[in-house]
Amino acid sequence: MKKTVWIVVANRGVARLFQATQATGPLEELEAFIHPEARLRDRDLVSDRPGRGFERAGPGSHAEEPDSSVAEVEAGQFALELSRFLLKGHGDGRFDMLVLMAAPAFLGALRDRLGGAMKNHILLELAKNLPHADAATVRSYLPERLYSTVGG
Template sequence: MTELKHGTWVVVTDSEKALFLRNLTDHQDPNFEVMDTEEQDNPSDIEQSANRPGRMQDTGVQQMSALDDTDWHELQKERFAADLSDILYDAAHKGEYDRLILVAAPKVLGHLRDDMHKEVTSKVVSEIPKNLAGHPVDEIEKLVKKELEAS
């Protein structure tokens, strides 16, 4: 079981916003303080696309095939994970935390793992593959404690 110690950072994120929390107490009675939030404006793919998907001439007479367009919305989600990794690296490099718990949907955790520096990964004590970004802080405290006790 991973202990939720005093001073542990808990980062709760989905692919568009992140909540930076610090535990002010211990594992028995967690009390998270909101230190910061990060949010990105990520409109739907249709709103971000400038043109219709392209078409390409096929080998047959007067046949055309559609080309896939870039999914700008999904690309922006991946960039958010990269930006979050940079923020966590800067804070780790400055010695702002020693222990880190990541709470995110499995896909977001995968993007974070790909982008995180060794200095950050060495401080990760637990990963919780759930999207709790829309939950109130007091509920996040209970759910994180429960998940840590179950692991």
């Protein structure tokens, strides 16, 4: 049985979507996604200074550090945007299986946002930062046979 596999190659600022329609065939690029906010520094994204916190004892105060950097928040937004696209694509029957190839920190963010609904459809996860690689290079990191064919 012929299956369609989507391969997402991403980091926090760029993602490319490839498709394989044969277990041992080449990849075809379908889409590219860019999230320019992820490439900016925190100071470029935030216009004001950090808030002030006061010491529990004494008159001193200090600058408050945010729980997460703006870049991390932007990466999470991009992961959410990609996951919504992938969930819709799967719901529309555009692919059967999914390969995630992403920079290590972004791979976790993307996996978290995909949630349990896609877990059984993820064929492979690779912690590689290759969103600028060509299709042949991406294919070289994948198994020779992406999936097994049952009954033919």
